[in-house]
Amino acid sequence: VTLQLLLIFVLASVIVILSYAMVRGAPYAPLGKQKIETMLGLLNVKSGDKAVDLGSGDGRIVIELAKKGAISHGYEINPLLVLIAKWNIRKLGLQKNAHIYWGDFWSKNLSSFDIVTVYLAPHSMEAVEKKLRRELKPNARVAVNYFPFPTWSPKKTSDKIYLYEQEK
DSSP, X not given: OHHHHHHHHHHHHHHHHHHHXXXXXXXXXXXXXXXXXXXXXHHTOOTTOEEEEESXXXXXXXXXXXXXXXXXXXEESOHHHHHHHHHHHHHHTOTTTEEEEESOGGGSOOTTOSEEEEOOOGGGHHHHHHHHHHHOOTTOEEEEESSOOSSOOOSEEETTEEEEEOOO
C-alpha cells in the first residue's frame, strides 16, 4: 500500500507540474539546432551579454548562449528538466556562464538582462509582452519563437523567429 501511495503521489505531482506549465507558459517543446542558430543570429549575442531563457526546458538555449560568451540564465518549473539542464551544463563544462533555476520566471525581475529568449504558448504572450516592456532596460533584445507578441512590432523576422528591441 505504501508503494502504491508513493506512485500516486509522484503521478499527481507530475500532473500538477505539467498542468501549471500549460497554464502559466507552455509544455516542453525543444527547439532544433537551426532554430536556435537563427535566434542567436538575430540577437547578435556578444561576449558578456547577460541573457535569460524563459521556460528553459533542457537548457539547450542557455547552453548555446553561454557558448557564444553570454552569461546565461534559464528559469524552468519542471524539476526533471532542471536536472537534465544542469547535467548538460556540467557535462559541457559551462557552469561558470550557464545557470538554470527551478522556478517561475513570472515572479522574477528581468531588468538586468540584455537578452531574453521566449518560446511559450500563445495564451501567455500578451502577459509576457507586458512584463518585458515594463521591466527591460533600453536596447534589451528579445527573441521570440513562433508566437509573436500581440502589440510589439518586431525589428526583424526570420523563420518564425521575431526579434524585438526595448525602446529607449
